Amino acid sequence: MKKKLALLTIMIFVLGLLVSGCGQAKQTEDNSLKDIKQKGKFVVGLDDSFPPMGFKNDKGEIVGFDIDMAKEAAQRMGVKVEFKPVQWDGIILSLNNKDIDVIWNGLTITDKRKEQIDFSKVYLQNKQIIVVKNDSSIKTKKDLAGKVVGLQLGSSSETALAADTNTSKSLKETKKYSDNTEALMDLSQGRLDAVVVDEVVGRYYISKKPGLYKTLDEDFGKEDYGVGIRKTDKSFKEELDKTLDAMKADGTADKISQKWFGKNIITK
Structure with missing residues (x-):
C-alpha cells in the first residue's frame, strides 16, 4: 500500500512539473505583447535607403509606405514606434537578438526565412x-x-x-x-x-x-510581403494581424497605398 502511495505521489509530482512547465512556456509566449505595451513602443528594423518603403527624405527624416503603415498600426495598438536602420544582410540576426522587434521594410516571405522567423499576414504583393x-x-x-x-x-x-x-x-x-x-x-x-x-x-x-x-x-x-516577427512573439503577432486587418477593412491601408504608389496594391 505504501509503495502504491509513494508511486502515486511521484506521479502527481511529475504531473505538477509538466503542468507548471507548460504554463510557464505559455506565459513566456504570451508576454511578447505585454512587454511591448510595458515598453510603450516597438522597434522597427529597416534599410533606410529603400524608397518608397522606407528611406530618408531631404530633411533626414525616415519616411515611406511601410513607415506610414507601421505608425498607423502602432497608434492603434496604443504604443509608439521607433525606426532603427540596420544592415539588410544581417537584419534577421538583429531581430532574433532582440535589437529590434520587427522587420517592416518590404520583407519577402520565403521558406528559408520561415525557418528563422515568423511573419504577419500578407499585406502586399x-x-x-x-x-x-x-x-x-x-x-x-x-x-x-x-x-x-x-x-x-x-x-x-x-x-x-x-x-x-x-x-x-x-x-x-x-x-x-x-x-x-x-x-x-x-x-x-x-x-x-x-x-x-x-x-x-x-x-x-x-x-x-x-x-x-x-x-x-x-x-x-x-x-x-509580410512583417517579420520573432517565432516566440505569438501574442504580439496576433495583435498586429488584427490591426492590419482593421486597417484594410476601414480603407486606411488603401489611402496609404494611394499616397505612395498612386493605386491600391494592398493584399486583401
Missing part, C-alpha cells in the same frame, strides 16, 4: 522586375546573356535571379550592392546593363526620373 536604360536594346531575359546585372546584396532580387538558372548562368557578371540606389545609379552611368529590383522600388525611381529608365515585360516572379 510584389514582383522582381528588370530595369534597363530607356535607350537599351535589351527587351527579354535572353538579351541579358553576356551582360552585367546589378542587385541588392541579401535581397529577394538576388534569390529570384539565382533561381532562374538559365538567365543567371548566361550573365557576364552579377554585381551586388549594399542598396538599390547605388545599383540604379550605376545603371544610369552605364556601369551596368540592367538591375533586378523590387517593383515597388523600380516604379518609384522610374517616376522620379522620367525618360531615363524602362522595365521589361518579363520578370522574375511574384512575392508576398
Whole structure:
C-alpha cells in the first residue's frame, strides 16, 4: 500500500512539473505583447535607403509606405514606434537578438526565412522586375546573356535571379550592392546593363526620373510581403494581424497605398 502511495505521489509530482512547465512556456509566449505595451513602443528594423518603403527624405527624416503603415498600426495598438536602420544582410540576426522587434521594410516571405522567423499576414504583393536604360536594346531575359546585372546584396532580387538558372548562368557578371540606389545609379552611368529590383522600388525611381529608365515585360516572379516577427512573439503577432486587418477593412491601408504608389496594391 505504501509503495502504491509513494508511486502515486511521484506521479502527481511529475504531473505538477509538466503542468507548471507548460504554463510557464505559455506565459513566456504570451508576454511578447505585454512587454511591448510595458515598453510603450516597438522597434522597427529597416534599410533606410529603400524608397518608397522606407528611406530618408531631404530633411533626414525616415519616411515611406511601410513607415506610414507601421505608425498607423502602432497608434492603434496604443504604443509608439521607433525606426532603427540596420544592415539588410544581417537584419534577421538583429531581430532574433532582440535589437529590434520587427522587420517592416518590404520583407519577402520565403521558406528559408520561415525557418528563422515568423511573419504577419500578407499585406502586399510584389514582383522582381528588370530595369534597363530607356535607350537599351535589351527587351527579354535572353538579351541579358553576356551582360552585367546589378542587385541588392541579401535581397529577394538576388534569390529570384539565382533561381532562374538559365538567365543567371548566361550573365557576364552579377554585381551586388549594399542598396538599390547605388545599383540604379550605376545603371544610369552605364556601369551596368540592367538591375533586378523590387517593383515597388523600380516604379518609384522610374517616376522620379522620367525618360531615363524602362522595365521589361518579363520578370522574375511574384512575392508576398509580410512583417517579420520573432517565432516566440505569438501574442504580439496576433495583435498586429488584427490591426492590419482593421486597417484594410476601414480603407486606411488603401489611402496609404494611394499616397505612395498612386493605386491600391494592398493584399486583401
